[in-house]
Amino acid sequence: MKPGKILALAVATLGLAICLAPVIWLFSTSLKPFGEILRAPTALIPKHARPQNFTDFFSSFTFWRSFANSCIVAVLSVLGTLASSIPAGYAFARLKARGSGLVFALLIASLMLPGQVTIVPVFRLFASLGMIDTFYPLVLPAWLGTNAFAIFLMRQFFLSIPEEMLEAARLDGASEGRILLRVAAPLAKPAIATVAIFAFLGSWNDLWGPLIYLNKESSMTLMVSLMNFVGGSGTAQGTPWNLVMAGVVVTVLPAFVLFAMFQKTFVAGISTTGLK
Amino acid sequence: MIAPVILGLAIFTYGPMLVSLGLSFTNDDAVKAPSYVGLANYRYLLSADPSFWISVKVTGIYAAASVTLGLLASLSVALILNQDIPFRGMFRTLYYFPTILPATASGVLWAFIFQPQDGLLNGLLRKVGVGHPPAWTDSPQWALPALVIMSVWGFGGAMVVFLAGLQDAPKYLHEAASLDGATAWKKFWVITWPALTPLVFFNLTMSLIGSLKAFDQAFAFGTSGPGVGGPARATLFYVLNLYEKAFGHFHMGLAAAMAWILFVAIAALTAVNFAVSKRWVKGASA
Numbered sequence: 001m002k003p004g005k006i007l008a009l010a011v012a013t014l015g016l017a018i019c020l021a022p023v024i025w026l027f028s029t030s031l032k033p034f035g036e037i038l039r040a041p042t043a044l045i046p047k048h049a050r051p052q053n054f055t056d057f058f059s060s061f062t063f064w065r066s067f068a069n070s071c072i073v074a075v076l077s078v079l080g081t082l083a084s085s086i087p088a089g090y091a092f093a094r095l096k097a098r099g100s101g102l103v104f105a106l107l108i109a110s111l112m113l114p115g116q117v118t119i120v121p122v123f124r125l126f127a128s129l130g131m132i133d134t135f136y137p138l139v140l141p142a143w144l145g146t147n148a149f150a151i152f153l154m155r156q157f158f159l160s161i162p163e164e165m166l167e168a169a170r171l172d173g174a175s176e177g178r179i180l181l182r183v184a185a186p187l188a189k190p191a192i193a194t195v196a197i198f199a200f201l202g203s204w205n206d207l208w209g210p211l212i213y214l215n216k217e218s219s220m221t222l223m224v225s226l227m228n229f230v231g232g233s234g235t236a237q238g239t240p241w242n243l244v245m246a247g248v249v250v251t252v253l254p255a256f257v258l259f260a261m262f263q264k265t266f267v268a269g270i271s272t273t274g275l276k
Numbered sequence: 277m278i279a280p281v282i283l284g285l286a287i288f289t290y291g292p293m294l295v296s297l298g299l300s301f302t303n304d305d306a307v308k309a310p311s312y313v314g315l316a317n318y319r320y321l322l323s324a325d326p327s328f329w330i331s332v333k334v335t336g337i338y339a340a341a342s343v344t345l346g347l348l349a350s351l352s353v354a355l356i357l358n359q360d361i362p363f364r365g366m367f368r369t370l371y372y373f374p375t376i377l378p379a380t381a382s383g384v385l386w387a388f389i390f391q392p393q394d395g396l397l398n399g400l401l402r403k404v405g406v407g408h409p410p411a412w413t414d415s416p417q418w419a420l421p422a423l424v425i426m427s428v429w430g431f432g433g434a435m436v437v438f439l440a441g442l443q444d445a446p447k448y449l450h451e452a453a454s455l456d457g458a459t460a461w462k463k464f465w466v467i468t469w470p471a472l473t474p475l476v477f478f479n480l481t482m483s484l485i486g487s488l489k490a491f492d493q494a495f496a497f498g499t500s501g502p503g504v505g506g507p508a509r510a511t512l513f514y515v516l517n518l519y520e521k522a523f524g525h526f527h528m529g530l531a532a533a534m535a536w537i538l539f540v541a542i543a544a545l546t547a548v549n550f551a552v553s554k555r556w557v558k559g560a561s562a
Contacts, residue, residue, distance in 0.1 A: 009361045042399035087277035110289045116535040120528050121292035144284030205378035207492040223380045231499045248381045255376045
């Protein structure tokens with residue numbers, strides 16, 4: 001190897017070590033007994049690994065309830081996102097009804113809007129419908145196609161399907177709905193997977209929405225419960241960081257698992273659209 | 277098939293946006309019927325509210341620092357990884373990896389890393405001989421830099437975008453320039469940089485908007501350490517301030533006014549960004 005390349009490799013390795021250190025330290029702390037955090041905060045490997053940190057975390061609040069809530073909200077959001085973005089993406093790409101260009105422009109413009117600009121009226125709307133402490137405010141918008149990124153991605157994919165394939169089905173007398181269901185959607189599996197993954201993580205990772213709409217402990221999602229646990233867990237000896245890090249590990253797990261399974265989808269999704 | 281989208285845009289986006297503008301001229305407190313107060317909310321925010329300008333300043337510094345450093349980091353690493361080094365694909369994946377952490381989780385994790393006593397960073401700094409490392413989460417001077425460092429850590433997304441662009445750049449130009457004896461520096465400015473400018477512009481716009489809207493990570497960081505808003509309000513991000521006004525004190529009218537100021541600021545910055553881009557972004561001079 002040329003010296004230049006060796007240098008590049010060395011710099012890349014060093015940079016990577018710095019980048020990954022926090023994550024490695026997260027896992028190591030989640031397994032340390034409390035005393036070790038105070039005695040040897042920088043140790044990367046716990047002397048006496050303590051998996052009970054996790055069971056302690058699970059039993060320190062209504063963990064399983066929050067976990068189930070997060071799963072329910074995420075699954076319903078994914079279903080809603082798919083149910084609204086697949087037909088909408090198809091219509092924007094292929095049907096070109098009058099005015100659909102304008103609607104599409106408004107949809108893309110909404111990507112730039114800060115969500116805060118709508119939060120007060122939307123909160124009041126849900127409050128007046130008695131939907132505080134229910135999952136409706138977190139799930140309903142997904143069913144009405146508010147995930148502009150998902151629709152955009154589906155549209156881009158449907159644009160790439162050769163017109164002849166759809167035309168053949170049309171000549172057979174199939175309706176557009178049937179063409180979408182039987183011809184276009186099956187071809188769009190990779191795009192559908194991408195949308196589903198990002199919608200799941202978007203919902204699972206969200207703090208802002210659940211923080212605003214969910215106040216009762218029994219209705220909270222994991223992210224809000226984690227915040228409550230972190231904020232209220234201080235003891236005379238200080239924050240039990242080992243339990244907190246165990247909690248963080250649990251909240252990041254779905255992202256890690258999905259990333260391990262679908263690395264290519266993640267990286268391709270980012271490099272084609274630049275959006276998370 | 278786009279009917280739900282039209283409904284969604286009306287109910288959840290553009291409808292509330294207009295209602296929000298209306299509410300910003302009222303004293304709405306989520307309890308009694310709002311009454312019209314003219315420009316009082318805006319006047320209060322701009323000239324009487326003790327926290328508005330603090331949060332503008334905090335957010336401005338955060339955005340400027342984290343966008344600049346994030347772009348530098350992502351571009352540098354992308355240029356290094358674009359060379360033909362071994363394990364390139366693995367490097368790319370692992371550099372991207374930290375960005376998949378939920379913002380809430382990284383906020384908690386970094387609040388721990390920045391703990392003055394038991395944190396990883398100060399532990400390491402003491403080991404290399406720094407006697408009095410900064411108190412980070414407890415220090416009004418260092419809490420905001422801590423959040424900037426945390427944000428730069430997520431440079432992997434922008435890096436992947438840069439790498440994709442670098443790999444699209446034609447190799448033959450580089451080879452021709454090498455034959456002509458051009459230095460690496462010259463090749464970068466004449467060939468690579470012009471090809472990258474649209475992506476720099478894209479990453480700049482997206483990360484600027486993202487940093488002005490930052491909430492989850494700042495909320496989590498504050499909750500896990502110094503309290504939301506940080507020591508001496510040093511990390512009172514704009515949206516944290518808005519959140520406190522709306523859902524802490526139920527000053528809904530005031531919060532709506534803050535939201536509209538944010539919206540106008542983002543729209544104006546994006547417009548300026550696009551206008552200036554014509555001077556330096558290749559292919560933007562349409």
